[in-house]
Amino acid sequence: MAEAAAKTKPGWGTLARSLKNPKSGFMALFGFAQGLPPALFLGTLYAWLSEAEVDLETMGVFSLVGLAYAFQFLWSPLLDKVDIPGLRRLGKRKQWIAPMQLTVGIALLVMSFLDPGSALGWFSLLAAIGAFASATQDIAINAWRIDVADEVATLDILSTITQMGFRMAALVGGALGLIIAERIGWPQTYLIMGGIMLAIGIASLFAPDADVAKRSAATDAAADAEVAELYNAGEVTPQVRNRALLAVGILWAWAIGTVVVFMVRSMTAMPEDRPDVTLFTATYGPLIVLATVVLPAFIAAWVARQKRNGTNVITAAPGVGAGHKVTFADHLYRALVLPLVEFVGRIGWSLVLILALVLTYRICDSIWGVFAYPFYLGELGYTGDEVAFASKFFGVFAIILGLALGGWIITKFGRMFTLTLGAILAAATNLLYADLAAGGATMQAASDFIGFTKLIAWMAPFGSEGLPRLTFTIFWENLAIGIAGAAYIAWLSSIVAKEYAAVQYALLASLTLLVGTLGRGALGQMIEDRGYYFVFIFTALIGVVAVVLCIMEWIREARGGKDAGVVQPDPVVARGA
Known part of the structure; x- marks a missing residue:
């Protein structure tokens, strides 16, 4: 024992x-x-x-x-x-x-x-x-x-x-x-x-x-047998499947065609006629997300509801080889639509909570990232060598340390505890940057108090008087990113079904990436109008929203949503902790 x-x-x-x-x-x-x-x-x-x-x-x-x-x-x-x-x-x-x-x-x-x-x-x-x-x-x-x-x-x-x-x-x-x-x-x-x-x-x-x-x-025959399961009693009728496939197929075909046409135009046009990448992403990005995620989710919900309510479903299964021939449309439905039907049917209305969390959890660092160097070099006046030391070397070490610490916290206290802690830390580090934008007095005092200033002076003798507070701030931010990143990837991986992991995970991960890309234009304008200090306070408030959503997801899983919506149990919860 x-x-x-x-x-x-x-x-x-x-x-x-x-x-x-x-x-x-x-x-x-x-x-x-x-x-x-x-x-x-x-x-x-x-x-x-x-x-x-x-x-x-x-x-x-x-x-x-x-x-x-x-x-x-x-x-x-x-x-x-x-x-x-x-x-x-x-x-x-x-x-x-x-x-x-x-x-x-x-x-x-x-x-x-x-x-x-x-x-x-x-x-x-x-x-x-x-x-x-x-x-x-x-x-x-x-x-x-x-x-x-x-x-x-x-x-x-x-x-x-x-x-x-x-x-x-x-x-x-x-x-x-x-x-x-x-x-x-x-x-x-x-x-x-x-x-x-x-x-x-x-x-x-x-x-x-x-x-x-x-x-x-294994074999094409085995794949046909899997598709043939769509004709079991209780599954939606071929007519329902074909309607869903047609609608989702048109939406995805438009999205793929839009991206391909844009890339061909950009690669073949003269420099003065090339379309703007940022403008394309800001304009068509939301439409592509709408066409490939939001609208197909509603279509999948309609199919799942038909199956759950027993309407437009097969009442007597013909059986494999008994009057049924697997078609190309059957394979296409299983590849494109069924992953969405499975996800929506398993998650239900909790999908709204999950999508909200996906859209907000990493938004602070994903949007802010492109403005980091203008802030360090332009606003604060640090040199390239100083920024390289603080962000590329010391910062990467902090992220790796945060990932290791996050992995241990997950095994000790559970996935959802770590996810929530990561959200709290990510929001709090924006306040550290707000202090840096206001002169960095608090960051400098904290760095002096724990002896960090002397350490940096020894490690980087080429640095200015302000390098310790910059490195101190970046260290804590990247430590938080490491902890949050470890928990977020683990949580994202846990809510998808193994059978449809490629599609479901890729969709959720792309939403995380796209929301940062789409929000940078607005954030850049905000920096121009209000300044960096205001923006850091604003992104900290967005982080608070992510914290609230983490707590709500934690409660949902604790109340039984885990069984319906999470593939692998949280290690601590599974042990009865």
Whole structure:
């Protein structure tokens, strides 16, 4: 009994056992593979282009590759229900993960042999291919994490590990990439990074895959049998399914077509005729979210209601091979509409609460991020070296520390406690920045009191008198981001169904990303009109809304919503804590 109790006792022991599991090692590798390509395609690449004297308007075209990450949910249904010929034996998720990682690696290697000044067309094409492959592997890796989680390598720990790997990759591809390029050159740097991605792609072949993947990707006959279950008694009639499929299909086709047309226009038009990326995202982003998430959710709710009320449902199942032939529309419905029907049917009206939490939880740091450097360099007058030290080196260390601390808090006190704590800390750190915008007297006094000022003076003798308070503020903000990030990814992973993980997770994650992108224009105008101090107070208030929503979601799960809406139980609640 004592031994069993020790095995289930939350805390460092649970964390240690999870980290020893091979799945945790591959999760760290996959997290690194998720973080490296965005750093190289959307960040470090601009330094190479600047050195090659590529004009700013042309650089703007390269920002289009970011749309692959923002709208990755548009092709996520393919990864749930489509097999790559000859690769399905790798597993449902690995058949997409390994090839995409190898594609990214090859793109980086080929780029290393090109001169961006003279081969800009090939350069942009390779960046687009690499970003698309990177976004696709993200979909598959997020689903893999949900599939393989078990009682040892828990979903919470795997979610924390993937964030750690991601942050380490951002540091390697960002700050470290710049340092390496300064010494050996950009082509050699991208050659090294491409080699790293190829090595990860090969290592991915040996990662475990979930039993559900083997079952669902076995043969076409098995897939037909799964689709045939749509004709069981109690399922909605083919007429209802076809209407839902037609409506959702038209909406998604419009969204995909809009994004493709915009990218083609941007890549082929003359510089003076290129559409504005920011304007497109602000104008069409909400419409795409409406067409691919909001309206399909209402359609899915209508289908779920038909099934629940017993109206327009099949009363006598014909059985497989008894007068029923599986059609292409059946497969398309299962890939595109059924994940939404399952999610809405399982969650019910609580979906409103969940979407509100998704839209607000990370809004503080996702919107504020693009204004960080103008605030540090322009408003506060720090040098580039000082900002690099505080944010890139000390800040990344703080995030990793926060992720580790968040992982331990989850195992000790539970997922929802950590999610709520992360929301409180994220909101509170905006007040620290408000103090910094007002002169930073409180931050300076706190830094002096705990001896932080002397530490920074020793670590960064090149810094100004104000560097300790900047580093002190960034440290606490990034620590909070780490804790909140660990809890948020774990919670987001827990509310989707394993069978439809790729689609459901991609939709929710894209909402998190898009809301930050769409809100930056308004926040920028607010900074111009009111100043940074007011904006930090405002974002802190938004954070308070997220805290309230976390508490409401916590109560919902505690009252029984967990059984209907969460895939994996919270580790502490499951132990009766």
